[in-house]
Amino acid sequence: MxxxxxxxxxxxxxxxxxxxxxxxxxxxxxxxxxxxxxxxxxxxxxxxxxxxxxxxxxxxxxxxxxxxxxxxxxxxxxxxxxxxxxxxxxxxxxxxxxxxxxxxxxxxxxxxxxxxxxxxxxxxxxxxxxxxxxxxxxxxxxxxxxxxxxxxxxxxxxxxxxxxxxxxxxxxxxxxxxGLESATLVAIIFMWTPPHFWALALIKSEDYARAGVPMLPVVAGEDETRWQILLYSLALAPLGVLPAAIGLGGWAYLTLSSVAGLAFVGFAWRVYRLREGVPARRAAGKLFAYSLFYLTALFATILIEKSFGVAALTAPFDGWM
Incomplete structure (x- = not known):
């Protein structure tokens, strides 16, 4: 289309x-x-x-x-x-x-x-x-x-x-x-972006259609968008834990990223399951809001641990390039 x-x-x-x-x-x-x-x-x-x-x-x-x-x-x-x-x-x-x-x-x-x-x-x-x-x-x-x-x-x-x-x-x-560490941070944001913006696009799909912008809900439909949101969320959750394995995060990061990732999938599942009316829009709005909290919480935890010298779970990789 x-x-x-x-x-x-x-x-x-x-x-x-x-x-x-x-x-x-x-x-x-x-x-x-x-x-x-x-x-x-x-x-x-x-x-x-x-x-x-x-x-x-x-x-x-x-x-x-x-x-x-x-x-x-x-x-x-x-x-x-x-x-x-x-x-x-x-x-x-x-x-x-x-x-x-x-x-x-x-x-x-x-x-x-x-x-x-x-x-x-x-x-x-x-x-x-x-x-x-x-x-x-x-x-x-x-x-x-x-x-x-x-x-x-x-x-x-x-x-x-x-x-x-x-x-x-x-x-x-x-x-x-x-380094591999910075590439991992890039990958997290890259994988986070589609479910974050597609949740907003579900709410604003009529706006995008009126402007002629081929956002996924306009071109492929809202059901396909919900499915894509769920897939990206399932990929994001384990990726968000990866910094703890490469020297960027400690126990606090490992715990928070694991729980927050499961919650992200939960919000995405709710968006996938609710298809019509006000409940569907509310579910998309909640995912959009939570996604901002999720990314901020992960990066803030790394910042706090590094600022206070909290030991990482593994020795960091040597940088490359």
Missing amino acids: SLAHDDHLDAPTLTGPGPSLAGVEDFVALLKPRVMSLVIFTALVGLVAAPGGLHPVLGAIALLCVAVGAGASGALNMWWDADIDAVMTRTQNRPIPAGRVAPGEALGFGLLLSGVSVMLLGLATNWLAGGLLAFTIFFYVVVYTMWLKRWTPQNIVIGGLAGALPPMIGWAAATGTV
Whole structure:
């Protein structure tokens, strides 16, 4: 099944309706601060969990660069998706469709922040970290936003790599390498992304259909989406425990990740079982909310254990690359 797109959904315009009415808060909104906060947090965990550590000042600069890079991605995403945002009820009040920021302003803002964040991170830490940040911005803006989002229901699956890379950037900033440990953190976020966003897509499927975005519930149907959510959740639960086996987590992490993973599967099973009406929407909403708690709890436990020097269950692997 394919979706036909109206001409006005093909690409954004670079001209605004008139002089900019933007305030500081509108440019802050372009950065998607709620998404940015999760990016900063997971990058911090990668930074702290890495062996050897990084000088606090350089660590703060690295996190600032990751934050600015994430914000740049958000601004460029809003520039390209302004036509979609204008159609969807949950995004109609974003700065561009609401007419407070001209598209050209958002484009310039995003490009400027992208360049500054990558250059500063490379100069302050190393160019592997800077390169990973540049790749993350490119992947989110070009591969996901400009291509996958409007082309395939697997947009979230493939595009989720961009949101999964921040802990690897933090690890690379501290070590100059990419290790199995940071790759495991990336894999957890990558596997977590589809059930997290598909739960929201079940609730907002009419919005996505109206905007012509081929999200899985729109293209394959809600029943298939529920089945995919359950499959990904079953794969995520054991993957979430893996850090305890490779030197990233102690007993607290092992216990929490095991229990939290089983609970994740339980929420996903409820979404799979309830198919109609208000109970089905509530089940999807609860999974969406719990998924945020799940990822935060896992990464927070690693952060706390590493910060307080809690011994890992196994000796860490040597980094590679």
